Amino acid sequence: xxxxxxxxxxxxxxxVVGGIGLGTAATLLxxxxxxxxQVEPIRIGFPTPLTGPFGAEARDQVKSAxxxxxxxxxxxxxxxxxxxxxxxxxxxxxxEAATRTLExxxxxxxxxxxxALSSAxxxxxxxxxxARGMIYISISQSDTINEVKDWSRFTFHEALNPHMTTxxxxxxxxxxxxxxxxxxxxxxxxxxxxRGFKRAQAAVGAESVGEILHPFGAPDYSTFLPRINAMKPxxxxxxxxxxxxxxxxKQAAEFGMKQQMxxxxxxxxxxxxxxxxxxxxxxxxxxxxxxxxxEETIPSAKAFNDAFRAANGGAxxxxxxxxxxxxxxxxxxxxxxxxGTETDKVxxxxxxxxxxxxxGPQSYRKCDHQSIQSxxxxxxxxxxxxxxxxxxxxxxxxxxxxEAMLRTCAELGFSG
Amino acid sequence: xxxxxxxxxxxxxxxxxAVLVMTAxxxxxxxxxxxxxNFAHGALFMIGAYAGVAVAMQTGSxxxxxxxxxxxxxxxxxxxxxxxxxxxxxxxxxxxxxxxFGLGYVLVEVVRIVFGNDGIPFSTPAALxxxxxxxxxxxxxxxxxxxxxxxxxxALLWLGLEKTRFGLIVRAGARDPQIMRVLGVxxxxxxxxxxxxxxxxxxxxxxxxxxxxxxxxxxGALVLAEAFVVTVIGGxxxxxxxxxxxxxxxxxxxxxxxxxxxxxxxxxxxxxxxxLLIRPQGLFGRAGA
Numbered sequence: 084x085x086x087x088x089x090x091x092x093x094x095x096x097x098x099v100v101g102g103i104g105l106g107t108a109a110t111l112l113x114x115x116x117x118x119x120x121q122v123e124p125i126r127i128g129f130p131t132p133l134t135g136p137f138g139a140e141a142r143d144q145v146k147s148a149x150x151x152x153x154x155x156x157x158x159x160x161x162x163x164x165x166x167x168x169x170x171x172x173x174x175x176x177x178x179e180a181a182t183r184t185l186e187x188x189x190x191x192x193x194x195x196x197x198x199a200l201s202s203a204x205x206x207x208x209x210x211x212x213x214a215r216g217m218i219y220i221s222i223s224q225s226d227t228i229n230e231v232k233d234w235s236r237f238t239f240h241e242a243l244n245p246h247m248t249t250x251x252x253x254x255x256x257x258x259x260x261x262x263x264x265x266x267x268x269x270x271x272x273x274x275x276x277x278r279g280f281k282r283a284q285a286a287v288g289a290e291s292v293g294e295i296l297h298p299f300g301a302p303d304y305s306t307f308l309p310r311i312n313a314m315k316p317x318x319x320x321x322x323x324x325x326x327x328x329x330x331x332x333k334q335a336a337e338f339g340m341k342q343q344m345x346x347x348x349x350x351x352x353x354x355x356x357x358x359x360x361x362x363x364x365x366x367x368x369x370x371x372x373x374x375x376x377x378e379e380t381i382p383s384a385k386a387f388n389d390a391f392r393a394a395n396g397g398a399x400x401x402x403x404x405x406x407x408x409x410x411x412x413x414x415x416x417x418x419x420x421x422x423g424t425e426t427d428k429v430x431x432x433x434x435x436x437x438x439x440x441x442x443g444p445q446s447y448r449k450c451d452h453q454s455i456q457s458x459x460x461x462x463x464x465x466x467x468x469x470x471x472x473x474x475x476x477x478x479x480x481x482x483x484x485x486e487a488m489l490r491t492c493a494e495l496g497f498s499g
Numbered sequence: 500x501x502x503x504x505x506x507x508x509x510x511x512x513x514x515x516x517a518v519l520v521m522t523a524x525x526x527x528x529x530x531x532x533x534x535x536x537n538f539a540h541g542a543l544f545m546i547g548a549y550a551g552v553a554v555a556m557q558t559g560s561x562x563x564x565x566x567x568x569x570x571x572x573x574x575x576x577x578x579x580x581x582x583x584x585x586x587x588x589x590x591x592x593x594x595x596x597x598x599x600f601g602l603g604y605v606l607v608e609v610v611r612i613v614f615g616n617d618g619i620p621f622s623t624p625a626a627l628x629x630x631x632x633x634x635x636x637x638x639x640x641x642x643x644x645x646x647x648x649x650x651x652x653x654a655l656l657w658l659g660l661e662k663t664r665f666g667l668i669v670r671a672g673a674r675d676p677q678i679m680r681v682l683g684v685x686x687x688x689x690x691x692x693x694x695x696x697x698x699x700x701x702x703x704x705x706x707x708x709x710x711x712x713x714x715x716x717x718x719g720a721l722v723l724a725e726a727f728v729v730t731v732i733g734g735x736x737x738x739x740x741x742x743x744x745x746x747x748x749x750x751x752x753x754x755x756x757x758x759x760x761x762x763x764x765x766x767x768x769x770x771x772x773x774x775l776l777i778r779p780q781g782l783f784g785r786a787g788a
Contacts, residue, residue, distance in 0.1 A: 139617045298764040300721070302712050306760075309508060310760075312637075313504050338630060358618035363620075
């Protein structure tokens with residue numbers, strides 16, 4: 084449009100002004116790249132499900148990621164080169180996420196992508212980034228993304244995976260000879276969690292008394308609970324997520340099952356616990372990547388919490404929110420180490436990176452780019468024991484960072 | 500598989516069915532009388548639960564919530580009929596469908612904005628917490644209470660429909676609105692009230708479900724589908740059909756959970772398909788209606 088106008092022989096004043104306006108807008112949008120190459124910002128694409136059931140988690144992710152970017156810029160960026168976060172709503176939909184990611188790469192010319200909050204959605208993002216040789220740091224739980232079929236050298240996984248969380252939770256809750264029943268959401272993530280728990284169960288020497296698969300998204304679990312009760316387990320492992328977890332725990336409590344057995348979940352969520360209430364969650368044990376209460380023992384957690392509180396009116400960061408921080412922060416540290424955004428150099432820098440930004444030491448394993456990190460085992464507190472509104476959990480154990488918690492490279496299909 | 504377990508499954512299924520009946524009743528009455536397929540029905544179920552939470556927070560009492568929330572949401576239903584549905588009565592049947600479909604989205608978004616995305620805690624009333632040994636196993640007291648409330652509402656509805664003048668008009672109006680108009684009955688006023696009652700019923704379902712399920716903005720999504728399934732199985736517009744089909748669906752889902760738990764949700768759709776094949780008008784529907 085701009086071209087057509089400037090070719091006119093006798094432009095009116097209005098056309099000239101309009102043309103200048105458009106030209107300026109185009110400059111701001113970063114069209115004449117050559118002229119701005121010196122100060123071109125580091126652009127990080129950030130697809131996350133702002134709308135939909137995980138909206139609260141997604142907003143926490145954005146806040147934390149923005150904090151990481153702000154700290155980077157406040158510290159002078161990369162020799163004056165600032166970073167920019169381009170947040171896109173993936174609507175918790177794989178197709179939408181793929182489209183937004185493609186736009187981020189092709190139109191917005193991002194240098195790397197961090198984000199997604201669903202095992203299916205992150206695989207869709209990974210498809211796109213992998214095909215275009217774009218670095219992607221996934222911050223959503225998945226086992227498959229580490230496996231050779233879906234992985235690429237551009238793929239990094241900052242989040243925990245079901246294998247790690249179930250191993251840590253089982254280690255601290257299962258005992259030799261204990262009877263374990265499983266209630267499992269019938270989809271990929273549910274099955275991954277079940278597989279992880281059963282492996283840990285075999286290692287500990289506990290015994291499975293039954294597995295019940297439930298349809299994904301079921302609102303009522305009362306029809307599954309009598310059968311679980313009849314199995315008389317010591318431990319009930321509920322392998323589902325989000326709303327399903329909230330509903331199933333609420334109803335298990337309603338059926339008086341918490342008095343009969345210990346309820347254990349692979350991942351316990353800050354926001355879910357708030358939404359459901361203390362009485363229902365009281366005593367439930369689950370894994371987590373982050374809990375703000377770590378600040379009592381870990382200096383980087385204290386620093387992260389304080390910065391987050393200052394930026395967000397005193398609110399504390401949540402588990403999935405923290406992924407936004409650790410993911411973006413590790414990327415920016417690697418870019419700093421690499422001295423620029425050149426993909427191969429950043430990949431090498433990420434592989435070599437040792438980072439401790441919120442939860443103690445972390446690093447990306449060479450073969451599958453899984454972030455080796457600690458897994459927290461949290462127990463939900465009674466209302467009477469809570470010191471304040473966000474004093475939700477007791478840190479029952481911190482399973483230290485280490486490769487022993489991961490499946491071996493060979494098991495994932497990597498030869499070397 | 501022992502008898503006790505099957506008895507527990509049947510009881511669980513009956514509770515499931517009771518909640519289904521509350522939502523399906525409103526859905527089928529509104530369809531039968533007004534000819535409107537109310538796609539906002541699930542959203543209004545959710546609004547009922549949130550209204551219950553709001554009233555319970557204000558008054559500190561579940562009992563007030565149980566009483567006030569359905570009335571308040573029923574009043575909202577009256578407003579919706581008066582200002583949104585009524586202008587569409589002489590328009591093609593698609594228009595009210597589009598309107599209620601959109602309204603459902605609007606309501607969900609409004610709740611997300613006001614109460615947040617994640618849902619909100621709602622405890623079982625203190626008097627009904629706990630389980631009771633029924634001889635077949637332990638069953639939550641609250642769920643027995645739900646069956647009792649639904650039975651009471653059904654009895655009141657039956658009395659209202661069978662023993663009052665208003666009920667007579669409703670029954671006649673459902674059968675032949677044109678004759679009723681010729682006889683000088685103001686059908687618009689009737690539709691207005693019926694819509695309000697239908698919405699009040701689904702809101703009551705929402706309040707009853709709130710202590711059992713997590714109260715969140717999407718809790719009505721599956722409810723709409725379930726109400727639809729129950730209505731189709733029972734026969735469009737049939738009140739008896741909605742009650743029988745609601746309980747039936749609850750039992751089928753529950754027994755499926757026992758033998759093939761992962762098929763629990765799909766089983767109700769299979770039942771619907773079966774009924775459509777054998778008796779397309781539904782169990783209690785009139786052929787050609």
